[in-house]
Amino acid sequence: MKERLYLPGLNGIRSIAALSVVLLHIVQDLELGIAEHGRFNSFGIYGVTLFFTLSGFLITYLLLKEKEKTGTVNIRSFYIRRILRIWPLYFLFLLIVLAVMRFQVDATLLFYLFMLPNVPWAVGSAGGSIVAIPLLNHYWSLGVEEQFYAFWPFVIRWARRLKRTLVALVVFFVALKFVLKLAGAPATLISLVYYTRFSCMAIGGLGAYLYFKKNRLVDQVCGKTADGVAWLVLITMVLLPFVGVRLPSVIENELVSLVALVIIFNQVTRRSVFSFERPVFDYLGRISFGLYVYNPLVLYATAWVFSVVPMGNALRFVVVVLVTVPAIILVAHISYFYFEKRFLDVKRRFATVDSAGSQSEVMEQK
Numbered sequence: 001m002k003e004r005l006y007l008p009g010l011n012g013i014r015s016i017a018a019l020s021v022v023l024l025h026i027v028q029d030l031e032l033g034i035a036e037h038g039r040f041n042s043f044g045i046y047g048v049t050l051f052f053t054l055s056g057f058l059i060t061y062l063l064l065k066e067k068e069k070t071g072t073v074n075i076r077s078f079y080i081r082r083i084l085r086i087w088p089l090y091f092l093f094l095l096i097v098l099a100v101m102r103f104q105v106d107a108t109l110l111f112y113l114f115m116l117p118n119v120p121w122a123v124g125s126a127g128g129s130i131v132a133i134p135l136l137n138h139y140w141s142l143g144v145e146e147q148f149y150a151f152w153p154f155v156i157r158w159a160r161r162l163k164r165t166l167v168a169l170v171v172f173f174v175a176l177k178f179v180l181k182l183a184g185a186p187a188t189l190i191s192l193v194y195y196t197r198f199s200c201m202a203i204g205g206l207g208a209y210l211y212f213k214k215n216r217l218v219d220q221v222c223g224k225t226a227d228g229v230a231w232l233v234l235i236t237m238v239l240l241p242f243v244g245v246r247l248p249s250v251i252e253n254e255l256v257s258l259v260a261l262v263i264i265f266n267q268v269t270r271r272s273v274f275s276f277e278r279p280v281f282d283y284l285g286r287i288s289f290g291l292y293v294y295n296p297l298v299l300y301a302t303a304w305v306f307s308v309v310p311m312g313n314a315l316r317f318v319v320v321v322l323v324t325v326p327a328i329i330l331v332a333h334i335s336y337f338y339f340e341k342r343f344l345d346v347k348r349r350f351a352t353v354d355s356a357g358s359q360s361e362v363m364e365q366k
Contacts, residue, residue, distance in 0.1 A: 004354045009267025011285025012276020018288040020047030022295045042238045048141050049253045053260040056204025063156040064212045065353040073157040077350040082149050084347040093293050097135045118143040118195050126191035135296045148201045166206040173199035177250045203257040222265050228273045230262040290332030298328045
């Protein structure tokens with residue numbers, strides 16, 4: 001029977017990232033009038049950055065384990081696994097949204113069909129001529145991940161000096177933003193590069209390499225003190241906008257990725273102050289893709305109800321959270337266990353080194 005790899009705590013990080021995005025969407029989409037929406041942006045922005053860093057870490061670690069076991073990386077099988085994990089839910093939700101909109105869309109749809117949803121989102125955010133399709137604003141991050149996956153296995157397979165290559169890629173992606181800004185590049189191009197956060201995923205990939213090679217740097221940053229400091233720094237970064245302070249946008253998410261990497265190291269080495277090896281975190285992490293994808297539609301379906309209910313904004317926010325969050329979890333649960341899991345079972349057939357979703361899955365194998 002195929003060996004299954006399990007890295008503890010990662011589902012917990014997924015759950016926090018997903019719920020932070022849900023919280024931001026609740027505040028934005030339901031227009032609850034709580035302070036300034038911009039101050040809440042860090043919840044969702046950093047949540048997505050956590051997703052990117054974790055994705056880069058896990059994908060790279062699995063590719064390194066595969067290369068260790070077989071001497072190479074099976075590119076074809078990698079793409080099949082990614083398609084089976086992302087595409088079914090991606091296109092199902094896209095079809096649902098199109099049906100809700102009565103299929104009244106324009107040529108912008110082509111960006112979504114060809115895994116380029118970050119283009120209309122980034123261009124539209126910069127005041128460009130194309131804008132994201134309603135209810136699909138959040139798809140930009142899925143496009144970024146798919147584009148990253150398009151070239152990343154080749155990097156792991158062919159790079160002769162992999163550590164230097166990974167460091168160079170991180171530096172290149174970060175430097176590109178500085179160069180474009182200093183050169184006065186068009187706002188739409190700067191926005192596109194900003195939202196195409198390959199740097200965050202590459203930082204996760206570099207972290208995976210260090211962990212895989214048992215680099216002493218991992219031991220140096222691991223430990224309860226370092227973990228506690230990392231959480232304190234991350235929370236501080238999230239709260240800074242509430243006191244009118246923002247980090248420089250050109251390096252903001254890369255800094256979050258570095259902090260997230262310390263948290264990931266401590267989780268997988270079981271040296272974390274806050275262990276996420278809890279059933280609730282494990283469960284929410286497993287259905288986190290559905291939490292992320294479906295939440296705008298659930299919020300859209302409930303928005304009109306709460307728009308006519310007479311209550312203050314603070315009370316309304318509490319009621320909305322108590323109603324919509326369980327509803328989003330329910331939809332994500334049904335999607336995972338009755339739709340996504342069918343494709344995940346097929347996906348495992350193409351894995352040389354499979355990643356178990358939870359400790360319980362490892363025990364089931366035994």
